[in-house]
Amino acid sequence: xxxxxxxxxxxxxxxxxxxxxxxxxxxxxxxxxxxxxxxxxxxxxxxxxxxxxxxxxxxxxxxxxxxxxxxxxxxxxxxxxxxxxxxxxxxxxxxxxxxxxxxxxxxxxxxxxxxxxxxxxxxxxxxxxxxxxxxxxxxxxxxxxxxxxxxxxxxxxx
Amino acid sequence: xxxxxxxxxxxxxxxxxxxxxxxxxxxxxxxxxxxxxxxxxxxxxxxxxxxxxxxxxxxxxxxxxxxxxxxxxxxxxxxxxxxxxxxxxxxxxxxx
Numbered sequence: 001x002x003x004x005x006x007x008x009x010x011x012x013x014x015x016x017x018x019x020x021x022x023x024x025x026x027x028x029x030x031x032x033x034x035x036x037x038x039x040x041x042x043x044x045x046x047x048x049x050x051x052x053x054x055x056x057x058x059x060x061x062x063x064x065x066x067x068x069x070x071x072x073x074x075x076x077x078x079x080x081x082x083x084x085x086x087x088x089x090x091x092x093x094x095x096x097x098x099x100x101x102x103x104x105x106x107x108x109x110x111x112x113x114x115x116x117x118x119x120x121x122x123x124x125x126x127x128x129x130x131x132x133x134x135x136x137x138x139x140x141x142x143x144x145x146x147x148x149x150x151x152x153x154x155x156x157x158x
Numbered sequence: 159x160x161x162x163x164x165x166x167x168x169x170x171x172x173x174x175x176x177x178x179x180x181x182x183x184x185x186x187x188x189x190x191x192x193x194x195x196x197x198x199x200x201x202x203x204x205x206x207x208x209x210x211x212x213x214x215x216x217x218x219x220x221x222x223x224x225x226x227x228x229x230x231x232x233x234x235x236x237x238x239x240x241x242x243x244x245x246x247x248x249x250x251x252x253x254x
Binding site: 041042043044045046047052060063064067103104107108110111114119120121124147150151154155157158 | 186187188189190192193196206233236237240241242243245246247248249
């Protein structure tokens with residue numbers, strides 16, 4: 001896969017192998033996890049003040065839900081615009097105006113995966129080739145791949 | 159990685175409307191350092207250097223007080239940080 005920052009601020013992804021494109025297609029689903037630990041992580045209490053927590057749940061959290069979902073929808077739309085077929089290398093473009101949505105969705109997906117899988121800091125820094133026979137190893141690879149793309153997009157914002 | 163610290167439990171009435179409040183960001187093992195720095199720059203308008211200092215404090219000490227001021231604005235900042243999925247809480251600042 002090749003990544004290139006275009007003059008107009010968009011990120012161009014070329015020759016995306018089917019497996020990596022499959023992982024890109026999982027961003028939204030992973031990010032939308034309903035796992036209780038993910039819900040807790042995505043919507044933490046802002047303080048220990050009971051009244052504030054109550055207000056937060058009724059006023060702030062619905063807005064956060066909408067923000068997160070909107071980002072995921074933009075990512076899915078960009079993926080639908082990718083050229084190429086299921087078996088071939090794909091090409092796609094992330095417009096500059098969609099950068100924040102991708103950053104949000106990738107971060108959501110990483111956090112959700114880490115919560116669901118119970119990854120800790122030691123797992124995050126572990127090195128070595130992923131083992132295709134080991135689902136946990138492949139999930140960690142997915143987390144790393146999203147992190148790589150997220151890092152590229154963050155760098156482009158600086 | 160340290161767990162989310164529980165802020166001191168104090169009510170608005172106990173602290174007073176004008177008392178300062180801290181916005182605290184807590185560490186988590188997943189958010190990228192560059193991402194956290196970017197969010198601090200965007201939410202608070204901090205320089206790259208100041209944003210990195212807070213990011214490193216979060217990473218190394220488990221938490222950083224990233225802003226102190228009036229409660230309403232502190233709540234707004236916590237909301238902004240939650241929208242970027244940073245672990246942020248609001249707590250009364252110790253009175254000096």
